[in-house]
Amino acid sequence: MIPLSWYLLLGAFLFACGVTGFLIKRNIITLFMSIELMLNGVNLSFIAFATSLGTLDGHIFVFFVMVVAAAEAAAGLAIIISVYRTRETLNVDRVNLLKL
Amino acid sequence: MKLFFWQPWLIPILPLAGALINGLFGKRFAKSVVASIALFFTGASFVVASAHAYTLVHSGADALETSYGTWIRAGNFSVDFGFYLDHLSLVMMLVVTGVGFLIHVYSVAYMEHEGGYYRFFSYLNFFMFFMLTLVLANNYLLMFVGWEGVGLASYLLIGFFFLKDSAANAGKKAFITNRVGDFGFLIAIFLLIQHFGTLSYASVFRIASHLPVETTAGLLTAIGLLMLVGACGKSAQIPLYVWLPDAMEGPTPVSALIHAATMVTAGVYMVCRSNPIFSRAPIALLAVAIIGTLTCFFAATIGITQTDIKRVLAYSTVSQLGYMFMAAGVAAYSASIFHLMTHAFFKALLFLGAGSVIHGIGGEQDMRKMGGLRKYMPWTFWTMLIATLAISGFWPFAGFFSKDEILWQAFSSPHGSKIFWAVGLLTAFMTSFYMFRLIFLTFTGEYRGALPEAHAAHGSHDDHGHHGTPHESPWFMLAPLVLLAILSAIGGLVGIGNRFEHFLDPVIQNVSVEQSSAHLAEGAAAAEPEGRPGESSGTETLLKFVSVFVAFAGLGLAWFLYVKSPELPAKIAAASGGLYKLVLNKYWIDELYSVAIIGPLVAFSRVVLWQSVDQKLIDGSVNESAVAARDVSQVIRQQQSGLVRSYAGWIAAGAAAVVVYMVWMGTR
Numbered sequence: 001m002i003p004l005s006w007y008l009l010l011g012a013f014l015f016a017c018g019v020t021g022f023l024i025k026r027n028i029i030t031l032f033m034s035i036e037l038m039l040n041g042v043n044l045s046f047i048a049f050a051t052s053l054g055t056l057d058g059h060i061f062v063f064f065v066m067v068v069a070a071a072e073a074a075a076g077l078a079i080i081i082s083v084y085r086t087r088e089t090l091n092v093d094r095v096n097l098l099k100l
Numbered sequence: 101m102k103l104f105f106w107q108p109w110l111i112p113i114l115p116l117a118g119a120l121i122n123g124l125f126g127k128r129f130a131k132s133v134v135a136s137i138a139l140f141f142t143g144a145s146f147v148v149a150s151a152h153a154y155t156l157v158h159s160g161a162d163a164l165e166t167s168y169g170t171w172i173r174a175g176n177f178s179v180d181f182g183f184y185l186d187h188l189s190l191v192m193m194l195v196v197t198g199v200g201f202l203i204h205v206y207s208v209a210y211m212e213h214e215g216g217y218y219r220f221f222s223y224l225n226f227f228m229f230f231m232l233t234l235v236l237a238n239n240y241l242l243m244f245v246g247w248e249g250v251g252l253a254s255y256l257l258i259g260f261f262f263l264k265d266s267a268a269n270a271g272k273k274a275f276i277t278n279r280v281g282d283f284g285f286l287i288a289i290f291l292l293i294q295h296f297g298t299l300s301y302a303s304v305f306r307i308a309s310h311l312p313v314e315t316t317a318g319l320l321t322a323i324g325l326l327m328l329v330g331a332c333g334k335s336a337q338i339p340l341y342v343w344l345p346d347a348m349e350g351p352t353p354v355s356a357l358i359h360a361a362t363m364v365t366a367g368v369y370m371v372c373r374s375n376p377i378f379s380r381a382p383i384a385l386l387a388v389a390i391i392g393t394l395t396c397f398f399a400a401t402i403g404i405t406q407t408d409i410k411r412v413l414a415y416s417t418v419s420q421l422g423y424m425f426m427a428a429g430v431a432a433y434s435a436s437i438f439h440l441m442t443h444a445f446f447k448a449l450l451f452l453g454a455g456s457v458i459h460g461i462g463g464e465q466d467m468r469k470m471g472g473l474r475k476y477m478p479w480t481f482w483t484m485l486i487a488t489l490a491i492s493g494f495w496p497f498a499g500f501f502s503k504d505e506i507l508w509q510a511f512s513s514p515h516g517s518k519i520f521w522a523v524g525l526l527t528a529f530m531t532s533f534y535m536f537r538l539i540f541l542t543f544t545g546e547y548r549g550a551l552p553e554a555h556a557a558h559g560s561h562d563d564h565g566h567h568g569t570p571h572e573s574p575w576f577m578l579a580p581l582v583l584l585a586i587l588s589a590i591g592g593l594v595g596i597g598n599r600f601e602h603f604l605d606p607v608i609q610n611v612s613v614e615q616s617s618a619h620l621a622e623g624a625a626a627a628e629p630e631g632r633p634g635e636s637s638g639t640e641t642l643l644k645f646v647s648v649f650v651a652f653a654g655l656g657l658a659w660f661l662y663v664k665s666p667e668l669p670a671k672i673a674a675a676s677g678g679l680y681k682l683v684l685n686k687y688w689i690d691e692l693y694s695v696a697i698i699g700p701l702v703a704f705s706r707v708v709l710w711q712s713v714d715q716k717l718i719d720g721s722v723n724e725s726a727v728a729a730r731d732v733s734q735v736i737r738q739q740q741s742g743l744v745r746s747y748a749g750w751i752a753a754g755a756a757a758v759v760v761y762m763v764w765m766g767t768r
Binding site: 019022023026031092093095096097 | 741742743744745748749752
């Protein structure tokens with residue numbers, strides 16, 4: 001059987017990939033994918049713990065995360081389209097309205 | 101109706117209402133409306149005061165005390181809003197409202213040509229309110245409120261012509277000098293609170309009356325001396341008298357009302373009101389007498405040399421206040437109040453007369469430029485002559501009775517001394533001299549002022565336009581003069597047979613004479629132990645003749661020097677050289693103060709308080725903290741870039757830090 005730590009290492013690796021992608025990429029769509037990657041890294045850890053402990057809590061959490069991620073994808077993509085319409089770019093560094 | 105009318109609080113509140121109406125809306129009123137409002141409220145106050153006086157005298161009660169609830173409460177200590185009407189406050193109240201009303205009438209015409217008509221009457225009514233509060237209060241704290249209030253009104257009115265530097269400075273001088281005195285009074289109040297636990301007259305005096313006479317300095321002596329400091333400030337006694345002559349920068353009715361008749365007598369009132377304390381503190385009493393005697397002599401000498409008509413009267417006021425202190429200091433409180441009353445009449449009259457003269461010749465105040473005014477303004481001349489006779493102590497005018505009573509008390513009282521009497525007598529001579537000098541210089545001989553053409557040349561002092569030939573004042577100004585002249589002429593008659601003294605008997609708690617004179621055994625006087633018994637009436641009559649003689653001597657000398665041989669005074673002045681210059685320059689007291697006290701104080705304030713403490717320490721610390729905040733913000737501000745990725749980086753770094761911390765905690 002594959003030990004728990006491997007799953008956790010894979011989850012952490014996926015999460016780190018997501019974080020790195022989020023920090024270095026400029027395209028909003030790529031950022032979005034990085035976020036999904038981070039969520040799935042966490043999901044993997046949940047599942048691994050749930051299986052190893054023999055409880056259902058982790059599974060339930062994963063479903064929650066998936067539902068929220070789906071909703072977020074819908075809202076986020078809408079925002080992205082809206083941003084593109086007004087700014088005509090998908091470069092986040094040009095969308096610095098948070099400064100105000 | 102009767103009940104409402106009866107409320108004592110109406111007496112001070114009425115002038116306050118007048119002050120508020122004129123002060124808030126007077127700008128839009130016509131002058132006649134402003135004057136009517138001011139006169140109505142002052143007159144109404146006088147009527148209510150008279151009604152109260154009548155009731156009090158006829159009820160036979162010693163005092164009527166009314167309280168309108170608690171003002172301050174702290175633990176066992178509480179102070180009420182309350183009024184205390186007894187024979188002493190009754191006299192003061194009638195003087196303030198009566199003379200005050202007459203001076204209001206006078207001002208209607210006198211201030212006609214001045215700017216700020218409504219402001220003047222508003223201040224004047226405001227003054228009346230605080231003066232009546234001072235007089236009617238039933239505790240020292242409320243008295244202090246009135247005390248400060250009249251100081252404020254005095255400041256405002258001295259500086260009434262605030263565009264003139266000298267007037268603005270005189271106002272400040274009066275206020276600051278008074279603060280020195282107020283400080284003493286305030287500490288006396290603190291001592292009363294600490295040791296007596298109350299400030300109401302009734303309780304303080306009840307407690308004091310159980311204390312023994314202090315032969316050595318003790319609590320009562322300390323309280324008495326501190327009160328004396330306060331009284332010295334308000335009543336212009338040595339060493340704090342310097343503000344009063346400068347206060348003559350105010351309009352003349354103000355000088356008459358505040359700086360002659362009422363406010364400056366507040367110190368005398370306070371000492372007499374506190375007689376149960378002073379009577380048990382012979383040392384404080386002696387200090388009062390010495391200060392009074394010195395002041396009355398000292399101010400009279402300055403009065404002789406002054407040439408400004410109002411300044412002569414100002415020094416005369418200081419001198420007469422000295423008489424009142426002398427009387428209070430020999431425990432002759434009723435004589436002091438008696439002189440206070442007659443002085444209010446004749447000194448108000450003198451000031452109003454002087455105002456009439458100044459008004460009539462177009463704002464000139466220098467007596468050397470007057471002369472011969474008798475034929476131009478006969479009413480002013482005759483009324484002022486009556487006042488002069490009264491202040492000089494000619495029988496049967498008011499001043500004779502009161503001044504003579506003071507001199508007799510100084511001579512015979514167990515607290516008195518022949519020295520006080522002798523100095524007082526000498527001062528009476530000088531009083532008569534300088535007052536008749538004023539009369540002769542102003543009203544007799546030839547007019548020395550410039551006649552119409554040249555008149556435009558000299559700057560008008562009181563902001564009165566140039567009028568051309570000297571002329572008599574309007575009736576609105578003469579009527580108060582005549583009424584005050586009548587009072588100055590007959591006002592002293594209430595003192596015949598010691599009636600006035602007995603009138604005030606309920607107020608004066610006499611410490612038994614044996615008790616106090618036993619302690620003063622080796623004191624100077626040791627005169628008749630029973631005070632003023634019948635067998636000494638021979639001496640008293642003799643002294644009366646002496647003082648009238650002295651008054652005549654002053655009159656004679658003034659006549660000789662200023663009418664018979666008017667070239668003599670200049671020769672005498674030249675012959676006495678340095679002495680004359682010393683007195684003419686008021687002993688250089690103002691200069692001495694400015695070198696010894698004001699100069700160092702200003703230098704200290706400038707270098708230490710302003711340039712070091714204020715600019716460097718306080719401003720510096722505020723500015724430095726602002727600069728520090730700005731610099732820190734400058735750095736932090738960079739973090740808000742609006743770049744989502746940079747925020748995300750910080751979040752990630754924060755999360756990483758938390759993880760590292762937790763791992764580190766876990767491995768420990």
